[in-house]
Amino acid sequence: MLQFPLRPTGLAPALSDARHRRLLTWLLDALTLLVAALTVVMGHAAWLVLPLVVLSAVARVSANAAVRRSDRASRRQAERYFQKAGTMLLDLDREGRVRAINEAGCAVVGRSAEELVGADWFAIALTSEYEPQGRAAYAEVIGRGELRREHVDLELVASCGEVRHVQWHSELLHDEHGRVTGMLCAGTDVTDRRRMEEQLQAEQRELGALHRLAQDVGALEDARPAVVEHVRSLTGAAWVALSEREGDEIVVTAVAGEVPLRGVRVNVEDRSLQAKVMASGRAVFAAEAATDERISPRLLEVAPDTRSIYCRPVMASRSPLGVLTVGWHRPVASVSVREAALVAVAGHEASVALERRATVRRLEALALTDALTELPNRRLWDRELPIALARARRSQTDVAVAMLDLNAFKQHNDVHGHDAGDTLLREAARAWQDVLRGTDVLVRLGGDEFALLLPDCGQDGAEATALRLQDAVPHGAGVSVGVAVWDRVETGDELVRRADQALYADKATAREARLEDPARLAALAALALAGSAELDRLAEVAAWLAEAPSAAVTLLDDQRQHIVASCGLSGPAVEEGGTALSGAICRHTVASGRPFVVADCREHPLLVDHPAVADGVLAYAGVPLVDADGQVLGALCAFDGQPRAWSDDHVSALQTLAVRVVASLTRP
Known part of the structure; x- marks a missing residue:
């Protein structure tokens, strides 16, 4: 039986009927007193009202019995409501002992009503950490007689040790004199709801983290550090x-956490966990890293506090690209399905990052x-030269630059074809790489021009390297090389310009040697150095094609420049049929074996003081x-007395006409 006032709203009709019966009893009592008073006043005539008295007494007894039956029914109904309520109902006395608790409350704490009724609620149901605080707060409320907070969240401990979260609504109980006798508490077990909310929040955090990871992988040039940070x-x-x-x-290429693992290397043939995961493509977990023989000693050496390790392969097209290794400093019995799934998703993003990085590297x-020679190209040269100069400045070492140019490469192409020219470039690149150091950087700038960066190399070393390059080239005409050693003041462009000047000087020397080539002189000796009407017409055509006022056909031996045909020219050189080789402007065309085009001879370093300039x-x-x-x-030349630009069409037309000139010269 419950021993506290009950005021459930569901009992209002029953309690209302009881009040009506009590009112009827009071009316009958009043009628009985009236009859008694009339009997005293009227004497023997009172027998007339005796039936009324008897009727009043019977009605009073009946009403009292009905009230008692109604009270018992109301109490039983209240007990059923109390026990079957879906929420916890708890009645505590002033000391915090349980006076009553319903079935829902017993289910939450995992104890029977017999165990709980009369027991200290705070000692049996609250956590040890919260018991003193909860007991003191309850005593304060009882003493004050006022609830400042009707709603409060508490943690209860079930008999199995599980902590349950309960939301309480409390109300103080009073006796008929208004004194506090205890507290009635209604509680809702929100443990499952809390757990679901926490799980939902965790899922939201995880989805947010995965979303940020995907964004980082897509946006960052190197997303590997972001991947490991997000997995952690x-x-x-x-x-x-x-x-x-x-x-x-x-x-190990990326690390998140305070462990010096970056750069640690493990052989693929080792029995280590990472090697096995890489080979098998399957995830592996080690609960006790310190005693697991699969864990690399090197890993435990640099991360000694590691207790558990989980390794998962990073796959791409069913092939492992790498391994994600997760380490805990606390013991982990097993990796949950959810954690494994998260690492798997992160592993996929890691594979995207690795493939993207590999693609970027390939690009x-x-x-x-350079696609033809497979040497670095000008872009790499422009990037590496400033770096090499900065490194030389810090280390106080020398750095040299060499510029290379294959001699008579144009003639080689014209005679043997462009495929042969490409083959020569590839063979030259391979031959030069064989005689260079691993730290030297050989690049193809374009055409038959190459550049060489020589770190930690002075003048003697640079010149020795130039000789090795000239000896190694698989080309009869050879290669011209110009070297320059950095003076620690000039810029990279200035250093390259000095090397270019040295190259030009070396090429000029080679050109002079070409003028004296016996085979060339023998070919000239077989020709008649006298002009012809056909050659004069070809000279006129040359002037017309080049849109120039004058043109000439010249042949050069090792002594003179012979003018065998001309158009628009006059003066001693024409009258004498030529000029000394030192004053021949066409010697540069013959020596180089390629077109020589100058828009303003007064500004060209080879012609600025040339006698031809003085002649106009x-x-x-x-x-x-x-x-x-x-x-x-020799050369087919066009001249102008004014500075002018020569177009590619002009040069191409002269080259085409030169074939006819050679045919005319060599015709028997």
């Missing part, structure tokens, strides 16, 4: 490492590599005359 956040691990395969080794290599030649365009054996016989 998702798993609550002490550290996370990403390893990639490099040759026969597995190398960078393509952008920095201010613009020059000459193309070589090459016979069937590749020998440069």
Whole structure:
């Protein structure tokens, strides 16, 4: 039986009927008193009202019995409501002992009503940490007689040790004199709801983390550090490492956490966990890292506090690209399905990051590599030269630059074809690389021009390297090389300009030697140095094609420049049929074996003091005359007394006409 006032709203009709019966009883009592008073006043005539008295007594007894039955029914109904209520109902006395508790309350704490009724609620149901605080707060409320907070959240401990979260609504109980006798509490077990809310929040955090991870992978040039940081956040691990395969080794390339693992290498043939995961493509978990023989001693050496390790492969097209290793400083019995799924998703993002990085590297290599020779190109040269100068400045060492140019490469192409020219470029690149150091950087700037960066190399070393390059070139005409050693003051462009000047000087020397080539002189000796009407007409055509006032056909031996045909020219050189080789403007065309075009001779370093400039030649365009054996016989030249620009069409037209000139010269 319950021993506290009940005021459930569901009992209002029953209690209302009881009040009506009590009112009827009071009316009958009043009627009985009236009859008694009339009996005293009227004497023997009172027998007339005796039936009324008897009727009043019977009615009174009946009403009292009905009230008692109604009270018992109301109490039983209240007890059923109390016990079957879906929420916890708890009645505590002033000391916090349980006076009554319903079935829902017993189910939450996992104890029977017999165990709980009369027991100290705070000692049996509250956590040890909260019991003193809860008991003191309850005593304060009872003493004050006032509830400042009707709603409060508490943690209860079930008999099995499980902590349950309960939301309480409390009301103080009073006796008929208004004194506080205890507290009636209604509680709702929100443990499952809390758990679901926490799980939902965790899922939202995880989805947000995965979304940020995907964004980082898509946006960052190198997303590997972001991947390991996000995996560490998702798993609550002490550290996370990403390893990639490099040759026969597995190398840690990204680390999140305070462990010096970056750069640690493991051989793929080792029995380590990472090597096995890389080989099998399957995830592996080690609950006790310290005693697991699969864990690399090197890993435990640099991360000694690691208790548990989980390794998962980073896959791409069913092939492992790397390994994600997750380490905890606390013991972990097993990796949950959810954690494994999160690491798997992060592993997929890691594979995207690795593939993207590999693609970027390939594109960078393509952008920095010459497709024909597979040497680095000008882009890499422009990037590496400032770095080499800065490194030399810090280390106080020398750095040299060499510029290379294949001699007579144009004639080689014209005679043997462009495929042969491409083959020569590839062979030259391979031959030069064989005689260079691993730290030297050889690049192809374009055409037959190459550049060489020589770190930690002075003048003697640079000149010795130039000789090795000249000896190694698989080309009869050879290669011209110009070297310059950095003076620690000039810029990179200025250093390259000095090397270019040295190259030009070396090429000039080679050109002079070409003028004295016996094979060339022998080819000239077989020709008649006298002009002809056909050659004069070809000179006129040359002037017309070049849109120039004058043109000439010249042949050069080792002593003189012979003018065999001309148009628009006059003066001693024409009258004498030529000039000394030192004053021949066409010698540069013959020596180089390629077109020599000058818009303003007064500004060109080779012609600024040339006698032809004093004679009024201010613009020059000459193309070589090459016979069937590749020998440069002379030049087809166009002249102008004013500075002017020569178009590619002008030069191309002269080259085409030069073939007819050579045919005319060599015709028997």
